Amino acid sequence: MKIVIYGAYGYQGRLVLAQLARHDTEIVLAGRDARRLAADAGGRETRVAALTDHDALVAAFRGADAVINCAGPFTPSGTAVARAAIAAGCHYTDTSGEQLHVKRIYDTVSADAERAGVIVTPAMTDGGVPGDLLARLLSEHLGGGPLHEVLAGHRVSGGGGMSRGSMRSLFGTVDVLKSGGLAYEDGEWRADVQPRLSSLTFPGDSPVPAVRFALNEVVTIPHHLEVAHVQGFVEAELAALFSDAIPEETIAAQPEGPDGDTRRGERWTIVVQATTPDGHRAGAWAEGPDTYGTTAVMAAEGTLRLSGPPGVRAPAEVLRPAAFLDALAPYGITWKVGRPA
Numbered sequence: 001m002k003i004v005i006y007g008a009y010g011y012q013g014r015l016v017l018a019q020l021a022r023h024d025t026e027i028v029l030a031g032r033d034a035r036r037l038a039a040d041a042g043g044r045e046t047r048v049a050a051l052t053d054h055d056a057l058v059a060a061f062r063g064a065d066a067v068i069n070c071a072g073p074f075t076p077s078g079t080a081v082a083r084a085a086i087a088a089g090c091h092y093t094d095t096s097g098e099q100l101h102v103k104r105i106y107d108t109v110s111a112d113a114e115r116a117g118v119i120v121t122p123a124m125t126d127g128g129v130p131g132d133l134l135a136r137l138l139s140e141h142l143g144g145g146p147l148h149e150v151l152a153g154h155r156v157s158g159g160g161g162m163s164r165g166s167m168r169s170l171f172g173t174v175d176v177l178k179s180g181g182l183a184y185e186d187g188e189w190r191a192d193v194q195p196r197l198s199s200l201t202f203p204g205d206s207p208v209p210a211v212r213f214a215l216n217e218v219v220t221i222p223h224h225l226e227v228a229h230v231q232g233f234v235e236a237e238l239a240a241l242f243s244d245a246i247p248e249e250t251i252a253a254q255p256e257g258p259d260g261d262t263r264r265g266e267r268w269t270i271v272v273q274a275t276t277p278d279g280h281r282a283g284a285w286a287e288g289p290d291t292y293g294t295t296a297v298m299a300a301e302g303t304l305r306l307s308g309p310p311g312v313r314a315p316a317e318v319l320r321p322a323a324f325l326d327a328l329a330p331y332g333i334t335w336k337v338g339r340p341a
C-alpha cells in the first residue's frame with residue numbers, strides 16, 4: 001500500500017509517520033513547506049502542495065492508495081484535501097476532532113467518493129474511532145434493532161495538555177464547543193437541544209458532572225445505526241477549558257506538543273450507553289494512554305485496514321469493530337461491551 005501523509009511534519013503527522021513506518025508500507029510525505037518535508041523524510045518521497053491549490057494537491061496524491069490528512073485546523077480547509085484525494089482516486093482519512101468539519105465531509109463529498117470508488121473516513125482519532133465502534137457493538141449486544149438513544153462520554157486525565165495544532169483547532173471553534181455542538185434528534189442534527197444526562201460514570205469511579213459537547217460520534221453513529229437520539233458529553237471539568245478563545249500569540253508561544261514521557265502519563269476513557277425503545281439498556285467503555293499516540297495508531301492502523309463500500313463511511317462501516325479494538329491491545333487499549341449502565 002502507498003500512503004500520503006498530508007501535514008506530515010506537524011506534531012501529529014510525525015507520530016502517524018512513525019506508526020506507519022512499522023509496516024511494509026510506501027510512505028510519501030506531503031505538505032506546503034519543501035524544506036521541512038525534506039528534513040523529516042529520511043529518504044522517502046516528498047511532495048509539495050498548498051491547501052489552496054487543488055491541482056497541486058491532486059498531483060501530490062496521484063498514484064497513492066490513501067491519504068491521511070493531519071493538516072489541522074480542518075474546519076477551514078479539510079474538505080479541500082478530501083476533494084483532492086477523491087479526485088486522485090485515493091481513500092481519505094484524517095486526524096480531525098472538529099465536529100463541523102466531520103459533518104461537512106459527510107454532507108458534501110459522499111456522492112463524489114462513491115463515484116470515484118474510494119472510502120472517506122474523517123476523524124480516525126482517539127476520540128473519533130472507539131465511541132463509534134462501541135456503539136455498533138452495543139447495538140449488536142442489544143439485538144441489532146432500532147435504538148432509542150446512544151449517549152457517548154469522554155474523559156482525559158493527566159498528560160501534558162494539548163498540542164499547538166489541537167489548540168488552534170479547538171479554540172478556532174470555541175463557540176461551537178461552548179454551545180455543546182450538534183446533537184442528533186429524530187433524523188436531524190440540531191444545536192438547540194436539551195442534554196439527556198448531567199453526569200457520566202467512568203469505570204471504577206463515581207458519577208462526575210458532564211456537559212454536552214461537540215463529539216464526532218454524534219455525526220458518525222446515525223450514519224450506520226437506526227437511532228432516534230445521539231448526544232456527546234465530556235466531563236464538565238474538561239469542557240471548562242474551552243470557555244474562552246486563546247489568542248494566536250499565546251498558542252504560538254507554547255511547545256508544539258507534550259513530549260513522549262509526558263504523553264504516556266495521560267489516560268483517556270470513552271463510555272457509551274445505548275437504550276432500546278422498550279427500555280433495555282447496556283453500556284460499553286474503552287480506555288488507554290496517550291491521546292496523540294493513540295491517534296497515530298488509529299489513523300495508521302485504521303487506514304491500512306479500510307475496507308467496505310465506497311463513500312463517506314463511519315469507522316464502524318470500514319473497520320471490523322471487535323477485531324480492530326482487540327488489535328489495539330499492544331498499545332495499552334482495553335475495552336468492554338455489556339457492563340450494566
Ligand SMILES: NC(=O)c1ccc[n+]([C@@H]2O[C@H](COP(=O)([O-])OP(=O)(O)OC[C@H]3O[C@@H](n4cnc5c(N)ncnc54)[C@H](OP(=O)(O)O)[C@@H]3O)[C@@H](O)[C@H]2O)c1
Pocket residue numbers: 006007008009010011012013031032033050051070071072073074077095096097098125126127128163164165166167169170256257291292295
Ligand atoms: N482526538 C482528536 O480530535 C485529535 C487528536 C490528535 C490530533 N488532532 C488534530 O490533528 C491536527 C494536527 O495537530 P498537530 O498537533 O499535528 O498540529 P501542528 O503541529 O500545528 O501541525 C499541523 C500541520 O498541518 C499543516 N498545516 C496547517 N495549516 C496548513 C495550511 N493552511 N496549508 C498547508 N499545511 C497546513 C502544518 O504545516 P505548517 O507548519 O507549514 O503550517 C503542519 O504540518 C489538529 O487539528 C488537531 O486538533 C485531533
